Amino acid sequence: MLEQLGIKLIRVDLPFRLNHVNCFLAEGEHGWTIIDTGLNNESTRGVWNEYIEDKEITDLLVTHYHPDHFGYAGGLQKLTGARVSMSRIDAEAGMKAWTNKFIEHIRSHYETAGIPAEIADQMTRNTAEFKPLVTPSPEIDHYFGEGEKISIGRYEYEVIFTPGHSDGMVCFYNEEKSVLFSADHILPKITPNISYWFHGNENPLKSYLFSLKNMKRLDADLVIPSHGKPFHGANKRIDELLQHHEDRLTETIEAIKEGSTVYEVCGRLFRPGLTVHELRFAVGETLAHLEYLRYAGECRRETRNGQWFYIK
Secondary structure, X not given: OHHHHOEEEEEEEOOOOOOXXXXXXXXXXXXXXXXXXXXXXXXXXXXXXXHHOOOOXXXXXXXXXXXXXXXXXXXXXXXXXXXXXXXXHHHXXXXXXXXXXXXXXXXXXXXXXXXXXXXXXHHHHHHHOOHHHOOXXXXXXXXXXXXXXXXXXXXXXXXXXXXXXXXXXXXXXXXXXXXXXXXXXXXXXXXXXXXXXOOOOOOHHHHHHXXXXXXXXXXXXXXXXXXXXXXXXXXXXXXXXXXXXXXXXXXXXXXXXXXXXXXHHHHHHOOOOOOHHHHHHHHHHHHHHHHHHHHOOOOEEEXXXXXXXXXX
16 A cells, blocks of 8 residues: 555664654655654664665655654755754754753753652663754754645645644645554554653643544544554544543552652552663653643642642
């Protein structure tokens, strides 16, 4: 089906448990379009050098600012001169998320979450280690608009804003073929990470659940995700994701007990032995669920000695 759409899937390796990201290369009337890039590292550069050496790359579409999608955008732009497009929200996030000032603030956020000092230091260093993997930053030539039409391969796609996994993530949908490039909004085997880290959308899980329900109106047949293999039946998978978060919210409210920090609740929800990188995601997701429950009136939050405590 991808071949019929005029699209080639480029699997780019990642040095994590989630060991790859799907990027895409599509030939249009006036040149080639790339969707997402991978990290800026030797492995990624080698992959793209192989595919672009004999092609005129005119456009680079970035679905969101997370490193595995945005990281090599600046490098590819320098190599190809391609026009880079992404949402304004995520473009701004991508330009500041790995600055020294921003990373310095992260350390205090970890303290607010009740993370022990030594672990908080490790998590802060882990974030800082991404800086060379996401620089140089691209020059953003175009900001996507909701409902905008863009050409990818042989067909035209609608830009759909799907906040949740990131505040400004976009997906691409073609009604004629009922095809959805779902980015990290809908994944076939794992649940997308929905995290809150004291900046941006204060209730990202609410936004994510709304985005999922809104996506059901499309009833997309073929889903082309950023991780895992393409699959059929978007609405069936959406229902599974909605049920997962309903179950997770029940588990989260039970894990609060008589008053707990974010870190304590995280320890009850996730298995032990997470890497520092994985722990960052686990704590962020725990906080997103706690804040959803707080806004829904199912728990309250107190600040004690600079730490947030959640109380049923």
